[in-house]
Amino acid sequence: ETNNGPSNSSSIFSAPSNSQSSRNILSSDDDMPRSLEYDYYRESCPKAEQIIRMAVRNQHKFRPNIAPAFLRLIFHDCFIEGCDASVLLDAIGGGGSEKEVPPNETLKGFDVVDFIKSEVEEACPGVVSCADILALAAREAVSLAGGPYYPLLTGRRDSLLPFPELAAYEIPNPQDDLSTIIASFASRGFDEQEAVTLLGAHSVGMIHCKFFANRLYNFHNTEQPDPSVDAEFLNFMRTICNNSNPSLSTSPPLSSPMPSRSSPSSQSSRGMMKMDYEGPGTDFGTLYYRSLLRNRGILFADQQLTSGENTKVWVTAYATNPLLFRKEFAMVMMKLSNLSVLTAPMGQVRLHCAKVA
Numbered sequence: 001e002t003n004n005g006p007s008n009s010s011s012i013f014s015a016p017s018n019s020q021s022s023r024n025i026l027s028s029d030d031d032m033p034r035s036l037e038y039d040y041y042r043e044s045c046p047k048a049e050q051i052i053r054m055a056v057r058n059q060h061k062f063r064p065n066i067a068p069a070f071l072r073l074i075f076h077d078c079f080i081e082g083c084d085a086s087v088l089l090d091a092i093g094g095g096g097s098e099k100e101v102p103p104n105e106t107l108k109g110f111d112v113v114d115f116i117k118s119e120v121e122e123a124c125p126g127v128v129s130c131a132d133i134l135a136l137a138a139r140e141a142v143s144l145a146g147g148p149y150y151p152l153l154t155g156r157r158d159s160l161l162p163f164p165e166l167a168a169y170e171i172p173n174p175q176d177d178l179s180t181i182i183a184s185f186a187s188r189g190f191d192e193q194e195a196v197t198l199l200g201a202h203s204v205g206m207i208h209c210k211f212f213a214n215r216l217y218n219f220h221n222t223e224q225p226d227p228s229v230d231a232e233f234l235n236f237m238r239t240i241c242n243n244s245n246p247s248l249s250t251s252p253p254l255s256s257p258m259p260s261r262s263s264p265s266s267q268s269s270r271g272m273m274k275m276d277y278e279g280p281g282t283d284f285g286t287l288y289y290r291s292l293l294r295n296r297g298i299l300f301a302d303q304q305l306t307s308g309e310n311t312k313v314w315v316t317a318y319a320t321n322p323l324l325f326r327k328e329f330a331m332v333m334m335k336l337s338n339l340s341v342l343t344a345p346m347g348q349v350r351l352h353c354a355k356v357a
């Protein structure tokens with residue numbers, strides 16, 4: 001089934017796929033890594049994309065939080081040695097896994113990936129890579145979360161090992177400042193606009209208070225909150241995270257709960273805050289950028305996007321132009337999904353996503 005995506009367009013299909021830019025189509029060398037292809041499994045597993053799509057949609061009915069979980073998973077996979085499903089691997093031998101390093105401790109959705117993989121294995125054993133499953137599932141997740149649908153090439157292969165040290169140091173940190181964020185994205189080929197666009201993923205999902213608790217009371221040992229936080233919003237975040245901050249001697253004031261549309265208690269569960277704390281917007285992404293313009297970003301890193309001239313231009317553009325954001329988000333997700341992919345004869349197709357074959 002190929003009629004689900006936007007129509008063909010050469011610009012859409014020319015998304016870069018770093019590892020094979022030097023491929024020579026006249027070469028007879030079979031060791032030359034292949035390119036990703038449109039509908040790579042059309043002969044080997046024609047139902048693969050449909051199985052993945054239906055599995056994600058079915059799971060989403062009773063676990064809507066798998067949409068943000070998959071969106072975050074593909075980011076954490078592709079940022080570390082490319083989109084090779086390295087993030088899914090259990091520890092091998094004495095080495096660790098990416099899953100267990102601090103930036104990845106709260107990743108979710110591994111069980112659902114395993115479930116999807118088992119359904120695909122039933123249809124076509126040993127054919128469809130975990131890296132493709134992750135990319136296709138994330139695309140479905142974006143669409144289920146109200147975001148755009150984008151075409152994807154397939155034919156990714158899975159890594160032979162996890163990269164826990166890289167994951168520990170190279171996944172962006174919520175306390176990073178703008179120049180650190182820009183440098184991290186630039187080293188993977190994303191410019192400032194694309195970094196701003198990708199952060200729009202923070203329109204959906206949940207954030208544990210521990211990732212922004214330092215902004216609430218004692219920012220950088222000043223014994224003051226982060227001065228860049230809107231005062232009313234500061235109260236709101238404190239209220240939500242109060243229960244999870246036992247070190248407090250006095251409770252923060254509960255006056256002016258905000259936003260008025262919902263009570264703080266409905267916004268938190270076990271020390272977490274909803275990223276769409278103002279309720280789901282009608283336009284995917286717009287509320288995230290609007291809240292940044294009002295100094296209501298949840299993470300320090302989020303709010304940093306308004307501190308640079310270039311990045312602020314894009315925050316403002318996306319806050320006011322939902323269609324522009326949809327288009328740019330689709331493009332940047334395609335680029336993210338193609339980052340340093342492994343293709344045959346490199347890598348392998350795992351039989352279980354957590355174990356090398």
Ligand code: HEM
Pocket residue numbers: 065067068069071072075106107108172173174175176181198199201202204205206207208209211299301
């Ligand atoms: C500077 C870059 C980034 C930083 C510092 C960052 C940090 C974080 C943190 C701390 C959380 C909360 C995790 C938790 O509480 O369990 C989070 C959640 C999330 N992040 Fe990011 N992130 C960044 C970029 C991205 C990008 C580029 C994407 C995807 C394209 C993304 C997608 C998500 C999603 C969807 C969630 C919600 C996950 C869920 O609810 O399960 N993030 N991020």
Ligand SMILES: [Ca+2]
Pocket residue numbers: 076077078079080081082083084085086087
């Ligand atoms: Ca990876």
